[in-house]
Amino acid sequence: MLFGRTHKNEIKLPVKPIEKWVYTTCGYCSTGCSLEVGVNAEGKAVTARGVNDADVNRGKLCLKGIFEYEVFESKNRGTVPLIRKDRADPYQKSTWDETLNKTAAEISRIQALYGRDSFAIVSTGQLYTEEFYTLGKLVRGVIGTNNYDGNTTLCMASAVSGYKRSFGSDGPPGCYEDFEHTGCLLALGSNLPEQHPIIYYRLKEARDRRPFPMIVVDPRVTMLAQMADIHLPVTPGTDLALLNAMAHVILKEGLQDEAYIRAHTNGFDNFKKLIEECSPEKAEAICGITADLIRKTARIYAEANAAMTIWTMGINQSTHGSDGVAAINNLNLITGNIGKPGGTSLSITGQCNAMGTREFSSCSGLPAYRTLENKADRAFAADFWGVDARYFPEKRGLTETDIFPAIERGEIKGLWLIATNPMTSMPNSPQIRNILDQLEFLVVQDAYADVETVESAHVYLPAALWGEKTGVFTNTERRVNLVRKVVEPPGQAKPDLWIFTQLAKRFERAKDLHFADTPAAVFDEIRAASKGRLCDYSAMTHEKIEAARGIQWPCNTKNQTGSPRLYTEGRFQYPDGKAKLIALPFVDNNEVPCEEYPFWLNSGRVIEHWHTRTKTGKIGNLNKFSPAPYMEMNPRTAEELGVRAMDFVRVISRRSSAIVLVQLTERVAPDAVFIPMHYYNCVNRLVKGLLDPYSRQPAYKQSAVRIELLMDQDAAAKTAARLRTY
Numbered sequence: 001m002l003f004g005r006t007h008k009n010e011i012k013l014p015v016k017p018i019e020k021w022v023y024t025t026c027g028y029c030s031t032g033c034s035l036e037v038g039v040n041a042e043g044k045a046v047t048a049r050g051v052n053d054a055d056v057n058r059g060k061l062c063l064k065g066i067f068e069y070e071v072f073e074s075k076n077r078g079t080v081p082l083i084r085k086d087r088a089d090p091y092q093k094s095t096w097d098e099t100l101n102k103t104a105a106e107i108s109r110i111q112a113l114y115g116r117d118s119f120a121i122v123s124t125g126q127l128y129t130e131e132f133y134t135l136g137k138l139v140r141g142v143i144g145t146n147n148y149d150g151n152t153t154l155c156m157a158s159a160v161s162g163y164k165r166s167f168g169s170d171g172p173p174g175c176y177e178d179f180e181h182t183g184c185l186l187a188l189g190s191n192l193p194e195q196h197p198i199i200y201y202r203l204k205e206a207r208d209r210r211p212f213p214m215i216v217v218d219p220r221v222t223m224l225a226q227m228a229d230i231h232l233p234v235t236p237g238t239d240l241a242l243l244n245a246m247a248h249v250i251l252k253e254g255l256q257d258e259a260y261i262r263a264h265t266n267g268f269d270n271f272k273k274l275i276e277e278c279s280p281e282k283a284e285a286i287c288g289i290t291a292d293l294i295r296k297t298a299r300i301y302a303e304a305n306a307a308m309t310i311w312t313m314g315i316n317q318s319t320h321g322s323d324g325v326a327a328i329n330n331l332n333l334i335t336g337n338i339g340k341p342g343g344t345s346l347s348i349t350g351q352c353n354a355m356g357t358r359e360f361s362s363c364s365g366l367p368a369y370r371t372l373e374n375k376a377d378r379a380f381a382a383d384f385w386g387v388d389a390r391y392f393p394e395k396r397g398l399t400e401t402d403i404f405p406a407i408e409r410g411e412i413k414g415l416w417l418i419a420t421n422p423m424t425s426m427p428n429s430p431q432i433r434n435i436l437d438q439l440e441f442l443v444v445q446d447a448y449a450d451v452e453t454v455e456s457a458h459v460y461l462p463a464a465l466w467g468e469k470t471g472v473f474t475n476t477e478r479r480v481n482l483v484r485k486v487v488e489p490p491g492q493a494k495p496d497l498w499i500f501t502q503l504a505k506r507f508e509r510a511k512d513l514h515f516a517d518t519p520a521a522v523f524d525e526i527r528a529a530s531k532g533r534l535c536d537y538s539a540m541t542h543e544k545i546e547a548a549r550g551i552q553w554p555c556n557t558k559n560q561t562g563s564p565r566l567y568t569e570g571r572f573q574y575p576d577g578k579a580k581l582i583a584l585p586f587v588d589n590n591e592v593p594c595e596e597y598p599f600w601l602n603s604g605r606v607i608e609h610w611h612t613r614t615k616t617g618k619i620g621n622l623n624k625f626s627p628a629p630y631m632e633m634n635p636r637t638a639e640e641l642g643v644r645a646m647d648f649v650r651v652i653s654r655r656s657s658a659i660v661l662v663q664l665t666e667r668v669a670p671d672a673v674f675i676p677m678h679y680y681n682c683v684n685r686l687v688k689g690l691l692d693p694y695s696r697q698p699a700y701k702q703s704a705v706r707i708e709l710l711m712d713q714d715a716a717a718k719t720a721a722r723l724r725t726y
């Protein structure tokens with residue numbers, strides 16, 4: 001008898017006639033892939049393809065980019081502004097006029113009653129730079145609250161802070177092309193194949209052509225770790241001890257670049273004094289990597305013709321995130337690996353435009369990396385916008401992670417959330433809900449009406465999403481790239497730029513300011529504001545950006561086609577042009593496992609999902625891979641606890657508990673578990689989120705938990721089903 005079918009239907013690919021291809025840049029991660037969306041004769045987006053001559057992705061896309069156009073027709077988009085008097089009332093459909101009037105009136109009422117800073121604003125890394133710039137002008141020049149921040153405090157704050165401390169300014173100095181020149185790559189707490197798949201592809205391509213050693217530092221055996229020559233599974237939160245010990249070996253064995261240190265750095269003597277104390281033997285006791293392996297790693301790094309370090313959240317999200325970044329910079333400064341092809345400290349950014357908000361949103365100061373503390377910067381912004389400089393606060397206000405406690409203390413009474421979902425993404429999430437419910441007024445501006453924060457809000461403003469409006473993003477390698485409008489926003493949803501300019505009109509103070517209302521006009525203003533700054537856009541236009549498939553800043557009359565690297569001549573942004581070597585003692589101040597809570601809880605991402613799943617949870621081709629909350633557990637641990645694959649367990653921390661399905665894998669060590677961050681009412685119920693003292697970023701990746709097998713699996717399945725799945 002024959003197996004299988006005797007007759008096979010011919011495979012037919014569906015024919016999708018395309019009327020036009022629209023140029024855009026992917027709106028998920030910070031890789032910055034150029035993609036074109038195919039639109040049919042009815043104006044509907046039906047397919048997408050990578051752009052071949054774009055240097056970033058060279059025609060490739062990961063699965064999120066491929067299916068991104070499906071967000072246009074995804075469920076639960078906000079199509080009408082909503083309003084209610086009290087959060088116990090049901091929402092009423094409303095108009096833009098009514099909701100914007102109400103928002104402006106509530107901001108003014110609260111500020112008049114409790115002071116300018118009693119109204120807070122938390123934004124994102126996912127708007128266009130034109131939108132960030134306009135929001136910054138509205139907040140700094142009109143509303144005037146100093147409690148204005150973005151979700152980048154959850155994400156890139158430690159990198160920003162570390163760059164500023166070492167180099168005198170923010171700004172990642174390297175680029176993807178560095179993979180093609182480097183002699184050694186050190187990657188800390190970064191899982192490129194899942195989180196930045198196309199950067200990984202660039203790295204893989206470079207290593208296939210010209211093999212070079214890759215060292216991965218991560219407590220988990222990530223996909224990147226599996227590709228490494230050396231994997232260092234550090235004890236969570238101890239990278240600083242490892243980095244200091246590497247510097248110790250380099251200085252002890254005379255492998256440093258003396259000439260570079262002398263010409264381009266300050267602080268060497270102090271640094272050396274501390275580093276002398278940081279022997280690999282001492283580090284071994286802290287970070288769990290043997291002294292021999294630390295020595296070997298340090299030698300490989302220092303002896304390479306050029307060596308580069310990349311890192312992401314494994315470093316930034318720790319109680320020594322900022323110190324970790326500065327320690328990476330120390331390592332590259334003492335080996336002369338900054339600003340040269342293949343030699344760099346390249347922070348891999350997170351969100352599609354986390355860079356744009358750092359450059360132009362004025363969250364931490366004033367536009368184009370200007371600060372509130374600098375007199376000349378204040379004078380420039382005041383003059384440029386037509387504001388009295390005295391209206392600007394003297395120094396930066398609270399970060400997102402300090403805004404929520406200030407609400408709890410009653411110091412902040414009103415909040416505007418723009419494109420961020422703290423009810424799922426902030427540590428200790430049940431507390432976040434309580435805090436939001438304390439506000440006298442909460443306005444949520446989001447592309448989706450089902451985002452959890454809407455449950456606590458008074459006004460909901462429906463925003464247009466990526467591809468429903470035009471503007472630019474800056475990627476990890478400082479490349480500014482363009483998103484053109486592909487389709488109209490659904491219903492009455494409006495671009496964030498429109499919302500900001502319309503809201504501005506409702507404040508008396510805004511009468512003296514000019515708010516440009518087209519992306520191109522705002523972009524021109526950005527160019528002018530950035531002229532002569534490190535993040536100089538002055539020679540860019542939307543058209544030039546599209547033609548070049550993205551341009552790396554600085555781009556000015558001197559560098560018309562952009563600049564792949566910063567600090568190529570060893571001149572840094574401190575007044576004397578020198579970088580700082582900083583002595584960074586390791587302090588053990590994390591929550592660590594104990595008898596009662598014996599496991600490390602680690603959290604992060606998986607390739608198919610984006611953050612709180614407002615987008616990817618509704619795209620079948622992505623959500624199907626992991627539709628429900630789960631946890632990675634080592635099989636040996638499972639055996640000890642009597643847990644089998646796909647059992648429901650309760651994970652308990654000092655804060656709260658969460659129910660997850662168990663996936664058995666050797667990726668995690670027997671004393672650790674990993675839960676993806678993407679699910680509502682899940683891992684962030686458990687996370688403590690101690691803050692880094694410099695960046696105020698939470699240590700999301702180090703908490704202590706215990707695990708209980710649920711006796712009644714049927715009941716657990718019902719409970720789990722009640723958890724939100726889209």
Ligand SMILES: Nc1nc2c(c(=O)[nH]1)N[C@H]1C(S)=C(S)[C@@H](COP(=O)(O)OP(=O)(O)OC[C@H]3O[C@@H](n4cnc5c(=O)[nH]c(N)nc54)[C@H](O)[C@@H]3O)O[C@H]1N2
Pocket residue numbers: 029030155188189190191192194195196217218219220222234235236237238239312313314315318349350351602603604605606607608609610611701702
């Ligand atoms: N698919 C997908 N891609 C994304 C995102 C997404 O949601 N989904 N989000 C984007 C954003 S905003 C960001 S910030 C990036 C994040 O990108 P990544 O930082 O690469 O992703 P994570 O999974 O958060 O964490 C990376 C690794 O840090 C490790 N880690 C945990 N603790 C430590 C430690 O103490 N030391 C070290 N060395 N490593 C540790 C974890 O085990 C994990 O493998 O991804 C971006 N790309």
Ligand SMILES: Nc1nc2c(c(=O)[nH]1)N[C@H]1C(S)=C(S)[C@@H](COP(=O)(O)OP(=O)(O)OC[C@H]3O[C@@H](n4cnc5c(=O)[nH]c(N)nc54)[C@H](O)[C@@H]3O)O[C@H]1N2
Pocket residue numbers: 124126127151154155156313317350351418419420421422424425426445446447448451463464465466496603604605610611612613614615677683684687700
């Ligand atoms: N446990 C744990 N928690 C973490 C992390 C972790 O590793 N572990 N990582 C942290 C990090 S690095 C990050 S970046 C944060 C991310 O945390 P969030 O910023 O809270 O997560 P998102 O789901 O990206 O939220 C973005 C929101 O903006 C909306 N949106 C998208 N585009 C637009 C637009 O154009 N306009 C408007 N108005 N709205 C839009 C989306 O619908 C969504 O609701 O999570 C942090 N939380």
Ligand code: SF4
Pocket residue numbers: 026027028029030031032033057060061062063064065066195196197198199
């Ligand atoms: S790698 Fe990042 S930017 Fe590129 S397609 Fe995937 S999600 Fe989009």
Ligand SMILES: [Mo]
Pocket residue numbers: 154155156350351
């Ligand atoms: Mo992030």
